[in-house]
Amino acid sequence: MMEILVSQRKIIKSALQHLIPAVVLYVIVGMNDFQLQWQPLMKILATLFILTAAYVNQYLLVPRLLLRFRYYAYAVFVLALISLLFGVTVWTEPLLAPMLKAGKAFAPYQVKDMVVFFVMMLSLVAASTAIPLFLQWVQASYHRTASLQTELENLKKQLSPHFLFNTLNNLDTLIYADQHRASAVVHSLSRLLRYQLYLSGSGKVYLRQELDFIADFLYLEQLRHDALEVRITVDGGVQDVLLHPFLLMPFVENAVKHNDYNGNAYIHLHIFVDAGSLHFTCVNPVSRSTVADGGAGLKNVRRRLSLLYPDDHTLLTENNGGVYTVALTFNL
Numbered sequence: 001m002m003e004i005l006v007s008q009r010k011i012i013k014s015a016l017q018h019l020i021p022a023v024v025l026y027v028i029v030g031m032n033d034f035q036l037q038w039q040p041l042m043k044i045l046a047t048l049f050i051l052t053a054a055y056v057n058q059y060l061l062v063p064r065l066l067l068r069f070r071y072y073a074y075a076v077f078v079l080a081l082i083s084l085l086f087g088v089t090v091w092t093e094p095l096l097a098p099m100l101k102a103g104k105a106f107a108p109y110q111v112k113d114m115v116v117f118f119v120m121m122l123s124l125v126a127a128s129t130a131i132p133l134f135l136q137w138v139q140a141s142y143h144r145t146a147s148l149q150t151e152l153e154n155l156k157k158q159l160s161p162h163f164l165f166n167t168l169n170n171l172d173t174l175i176y177a178d179q180h181r182a183s184a185v186v187h188s189l190s191r192l193l194r195y196q197l198y199l200s201g202s203g204k205v206y207l208r209q210e211l212d213f214i215a216d217f218l219y220l221e222q223l224r225h226d227a228l229e230v231r232i233t234v235d236g237g238v239q240d241v242l243l244h245p246f247l248l249m250p251f252v253e254n255a256v257k258h259n260d261y262n263g264n265a266y267i268h269l270h271i272f273v274d275a276g277s278l279h280f281t282c283v284n285p286v287s288r289s290t291v292a293d294g295g296a297g298l299k300n301v302r303r304r305l306s307l308l309y310p311d312d313h314t315l316l317t318e319n320n321g322g323v324y325t326v327a328l329t330f331n332l
Helices: 002-028 036-064 071-099 111-156 161-177 179-197 207-224 249-257 295-308
Strands: 229-235 266-274 277-285 313-320 323-331
Touching: 002 036, 036 071, 036 111, 071 111, 179 207, 207 229, 207 249, 207 266, 249 266, 249 277, 249 295, 249 323, 295 313
Parallel strands: 229 266
Antiparallel strands: 266 277, 277 323, 313 323
8 A cells, every 4th residue: 555655646746847837937937929710729838848858869869869978969950850840840830820819920031140040949949858867867876875885784684693603602512413414504604604795795696506595594493493484586597697795694683583483483585587687585474472574674674675675676475374475576
């Protein structure tokens, strides 16, 4: 429900961003030389005419040429656009002449009229160019700041000292009780530390590496919680899928932390890759005395998702009858 409300607000905000300038232009554009019955139509056509230059420039020429450093091509296309609009103006005047009031007529175009037209349209194009450039600057500044925050958060994403201490304590016991299993624990722990120290610092990682990290982590957690059942299901081709490291891990940590160890403790993970999207589901029971809101962990991962996959992900969480479900989908 919350996601629907947010989506509706975005749609309304976007509509207002386009509607308000159009209404303002409609009000200020004067068409008093036309007959009264034609004035509303001419005001609409004039508004659309003015907005054409701004919209073509802002949504087509700027992102495809100017922001890609194709300055000469951008200048040529801007001049071509203004020339085309001037030609449309000259061509339509004979068609609109019958709509003028009695005694009114279009004056022949002179050089100064062409200069004024080009100056006005260039001013409009410049204004419409400033908007995306300013937004890009704000976004770049925001992402620079956010990248520093993300880097600091990633530095904090080291394995919990409590987790390491508990694993080492369990390892000390297993060395005497079950040397084969103790060796498996050493290998799992070494893979976790290798992933933590080396692989995760190289930008994106392969999904299979992230899943191996999760599997090793859960295997070591099962040393502390013998009754914990772990099931990881993977569907679709995941061999070459890349994603940002530790993106799924907070949900797994949350499932371990808030599980119902007094009852039927389990963690069921399902990863599905299809049509360029990754679908991740984590299901676990929660004890009645625990509120599995994830605390700062899930808040951080929500922020990371908004930075890494803006408008390209959905994250849903639900606590239904003591069963906590996380459903995450994002475009790869």
